[in-house]
Amino acid sequence: MNPALEATGLGKRYGSTWAVRDLSLSVPPGRVAALVGPNGAGKTTLLQLAVGLLTPDTGESTVFGWSPRRHPTLVLARIGFVAQDRPLYRRFTVAETLRMGRELNPKWDQPMAEQRMRRLEIPLERPVGRLSGGQQAQIALALALSKRPELLLLDEPVANLDPLARRLFLSELMAAVAADGLTVILSSHLVADLERVADHLVILGGGRLQVAGDLDLLLPEHRWLIGPAAEAGRVGGTVVQAGTGERQCRVLVRRPRVPPGWTAEPVSLEDLVLAYLANPIAGALPMPEAVPA
Amino acid sequence: MSAISGATWVAWRNNRAQAAVAGLLAAATAATLIVVALTASPRTGMALHLTWIQVALAVAPAVAGVFFGAPLLAADFERGTCRLAWTQGVTRRRWAAAHLGLLMGLSLLAAAVIAVAAQIWIAHIPADSVPNTTWVLYDVQGPMVFATVLFGIALGAAAGAVLRRTVPAMGVTLALFIALRVCFATLARPHLLPTATRLVSEFKDGGIPQSAGFVETTFLDSRLRPLPPDSGFGPYTPFRIVYQPASHFWPMQVMEAGFFIILAALLVYAAYRFATRDG
Helix, strand or coil: CCCCEEEEEEEEEECCEEEEEEEEEEECCCCEEEEECCCCCCHHHHHHHHHCCCCCCEEEEEECCECCCCCHHHHHHHEEEECCCCCCCCCCEHHHHHHHHHHHCCCCCHHHHHHHHHHCCCCCCCEHHHCCHHHHHHHHHHHHHHCCCCEEEEECCCCCCCHHHHHHHHHHHHHHHHHHCCEEEEEECCHHHHHCCCCEEEEEECCEEEEEEEHHHHHHHEEEEEEEHHHHHHCEEEEEEEEECCCEEEEEEEEEECCCCCEEEECCHHHHHHHHHHCCCCCECCCCCCCCC | CCCCCHHHHHHHHHHHHHHHHHHHHHHHHHHHHHHHHHHCCCCHHHHHHHHHHHHHHHHHHHHHHHHHHHHHHHHHHHCCHHHHHCCCCCCHHHHHHHHHHHHHHHHHHHHHHHHHHHHHHHHCCCCCCCCCHHHHCHHHCHHHHHHHHHHHHHHHHHHHHHHCCHHHHHHHHHHHHHHHHHHHHHHHHHHCCCCEEEEECCCCCCCCCCCCEEEEEEEECCCCCECCCCCCCCCCCCEEEEEECHHHHHHHHHHHHHHHHHHHHHHHHHHHHHHCCCC
């Protein structure tokens, strides 16, 4: 089966600045992928390239094998997209917003959309602009889900929401994933939000891909190594982040070889993400590597 | 409006308030013209209303372009809602076509109504109440009104698609509308058709042809060479008249109106091309 999203040599430039550069990536179907990176890392650009809102300057991307440039209708029928700031027509009522979805999408599921609004107690006759931020986010999600996508892409969907609305949004999202088995790519710079939902991690830094892979592979590969500071040079593996104390040091290492006298501790998702963000040169890509001698 | 569907429904729902205001303004303009035509006293009334109606009809296309053309696409880009619209099931081409089709369809209707009303109003002006009525009213004749309303709205839509910001698009629409109309009227219009020339050896009635437009008079010396502008002349000084004869009036109307209608069509196409570019 084709990857839900695949990019090869993807690049997008604004003037002389590359927002996304030489990016190759493959997100398998069925994953909930967290797209992480600091502001300006290229998350929004990557998502907009993926859905065809932007045209790449180099390389290309495909959704289930279809290029958004060459087969826009095939891609549009397969994706649901919640853009940054969750844009909606504020003067439309909720019912009119759902009608928009029905008018524009061949696979639109009106009963599902209405049921979702009822369950969330969002009044259908109310103008969207007069609803709370959390309710607007739910409408944006309902709009994306009711077009029955195979790949759902969300750009900072819970930004600027209060903790309760954030939790409700993510649980609605996870319920939909559980029910339909769709692939999700969601960007955020808040790792805590992603910890509960993601099973795949993509870290961008400076427009380049830094880390990509399934969490159940990535997390066990990484270890905190703790040992005497004087022997830090003996740590084997790829050092992602080294914190030196006076006598002891903690080193986050990928595929470590643990020197005698050192202890190895498991790494949390947050540790992993923060270590890579703090060290933009480090990378952990699922590519063939030279086998260590 | 339940007969429309798809992207056109969304375009209509999203712009129906503007469409309602525009429709009311167009209806009010047309009604005013017809009421003035039918009720004003032929001599004093018509002459009194002439100036402000001319102004209103000259301003109407610019207003239409600034307030109804420019925001159509610009607002979607400015608010980021294009990213919502373009990731539904229809392509951005369908999206742009639906918006521009709706806009130009309604504009065609409004322009036709105002143009017909203007023609009715002109038909009720007594020929001798305003000197040289035909040429004085060149800009408010039906064909010109129709063409300039379409041109103004298409210009606004194109500016909105290119600039993608409502207020700058409104400003550019106004500036370009005035510039193009003034340039055409002053530079191109007098030469749309070849002028006629008449030599008159005595200044008397009938020297100037009936209903001539763009009349230019040059006094000549006895060898029929132009006199310097400040030289004196008497009743027997010969002079030369260069002018557009009355028979050129309607052909010129058709040419100028046609020019602006073609320009409007090109601008709509430009708006379509620019509106489908990456957001």
